[in-house]
Amino acid sequence: MNDRLQNSMTAVSSPFKLSIRGLYKAYGDAVALERVTMDVLTGEFVTLLGPSGSGKSTLLQLICGLVPPSGGRLFIDGADRTQASAAERDIGVVFQNYALFPHLTVGENVAFPLRIRGLERSVILRRMEAALGMVGLTGYTERMPSELSGGQQQRVALARCLVYQPSLILMDESFSALDRNRRLVLQDEVRRIHRETGTTFIFVTHDQEEAMTMSDRICLMNRGRVEQFDTPRALYDTPRTVFAADFIGTSTILQGVVRPGGRLATPVGDLPLPDGSSVSAGTKGALVLRPEHLRLHTDDETGLRGVVEDVTFGGAEQRVRFRLGNDQKIVVQVPATLALSAGQAATVRWNAGDGHFIPDQEA
Ligand SMILES: Nc1ncnc2c1ncn2[C@@H]1O[C@H](COP(=O)(O)OP(=O)(O)OP(=O)(O)O)[C@@H](O)[C@H]1O
Ligand SMILES: [Mg+2]
Structure with missing residues (x-):
């Protein structure tokens, strides 16, 4: 509780939801992520873009605390959270494989994060329904995950993340298994949710079109390094490296x-x-x-x-x-x-x- 209080107090003084200083990750001799330093503004929509193996998922896992860094520091709302566990960071994560609980209904899946937080039943119900409404799945509460399309399952996963109102949401290749039309619809939906909730998003994709249309800024990654961190327009108009010029457009x-x-x-x-x-x-x-x-x-x-x-x-x-x-x-x-x-x-x-x-x- 103290920690949370301290976090919300420091939030006033930091414009950054997330600050990373020299964060890196090595697996044995192999460096998955070179030292990365970056700041993400509160309310910003940032995309990590780059070819396969460039370190996007590694950076995301370090941010949410699923994987410990080999070095460097990480601040959330200005407070050093490098040592905090994933649960303490209170970050919402949506992965590519929807990872819904197959034996729970849609409603139970979405309510799950609130149940483990011990909220009151009526509050859970209200917030569960609001979250499903936000992703366009009102009326789906009784369905089982197996009775949903891939796109719908992805929406449920997103609702399950939105339901506890994290102020930072990470999405790793969340749409890559979907066909183009479903992807476009979900992209619109996520942008709308971003606008309406003011939540900070860090989104991973290797699809440059998706990155260009979704993001306030794109962090272009290559071989475990940040190649350029810029607005889509600046990346396109003034790439700083040949890699960036070649990768974008x-x-x-x-x-x-x-x-x-x-x-x-x-x-x-x-x-x-x-x-x-x-x-x-x-x-x-x-x-x-x-x-x-x-x-x-x-x-x-x-x-x-x-x-x-x-x-x-x-x-x-x-x-x-x-x-x-x-x-x-x-x-x-x-x-x-x-x-x-x-x-x-x-x-x-x-x-x-x-x-x-x-x-x-x-x-
Ligand atoms: N647990 C691990 N053990 C060893 N090496 C790993 C591990 N996880 C990732 N790596 C290596 O780190 C590098 C970066 O991987 P990462 O998964 O972050 O790439 P990515 O940009 O997400 O790629 P993709 O687009 O294919 O998902 C790769 O060379 C990968 O093989
Ligand atoms: Mg990845």
Whole structure:
């Protein structure tokens, strides 16, 4: 009780729901998570995004206290909770495998966290029904988990987590077993719950589209490290590493060296750099070009010459894989109305300012 009181008092002084300082995890010689330092604002929706094995689940398990860290510290509402057990942290967790109790009804499943907290029956009933209402499952109390679809089971798991009103909810790949439509519906639902309750969410996915649409900020992870922690827009527009540029969205990445005068010497020619990237001559780095910034021209010779390799129809637009000299591929987005065929010669151009330059990091 004292602890809880102290926590709620310190909450006033910290804008951060969660602060992590040099937290890391090794299993024997293998480092699952390198030292991570990050802050999550109270009420924020943060997504951990990254390829398989990048340490997302490990970080989540350290946050909820299921796994002890090998080092570093963790603060919740400004209070050091590194040594606190999972139960003491009072964090809600929804995993990928719904993990409902199969022998309990939906209502009993959702009420379970309140029963073990010893709440009064009428309170339990009211909150259980409110939580089921929040996930769109009013009237499902008597069903057994086996009588529900995967998406519905996932909602029950979410309701069971919402019912005790944790101020921090962690979700690990919770939607990945669902088909696309159910996923989209649940994404909307979780965003609405986030808005309405003000709960802080840390959400894990390896689906970048899901991360982009859901999050206030995305923590992009790679090989147990935080690659970049930024808003979806900043990650897309100004990736700080080639990994980030490559992982988020489609991009063409052209490596080169900056020449005196400020152009980038690449295997496909000297290319202009965006304004403001006043990089000194001799700097090595990568120019990142997004498909929507590129234009294909079939009627004049200005720009980089190449050949249309293939065209993928995407509804409102089409994506063209275009082959430049030196066999360099470049992906261009063009209107669906533009008639193009494989083998056709064309040129590609862009405004220099739309490119994004990433200088090589010092090793
Ligand atoms: N209990 C464990 N013992 C040993 N190594 C582990 C353990 N748990 C995770 N690892 C290793 O730590 C690294 C990070 O794993 P983690 O599960 O955090 O990745 P992830 O980003 O969640 O991947 P995925 O997208 O596949 O779920 C991996 O190399 C993994 O093999
Ligand atoms: Mg995982």
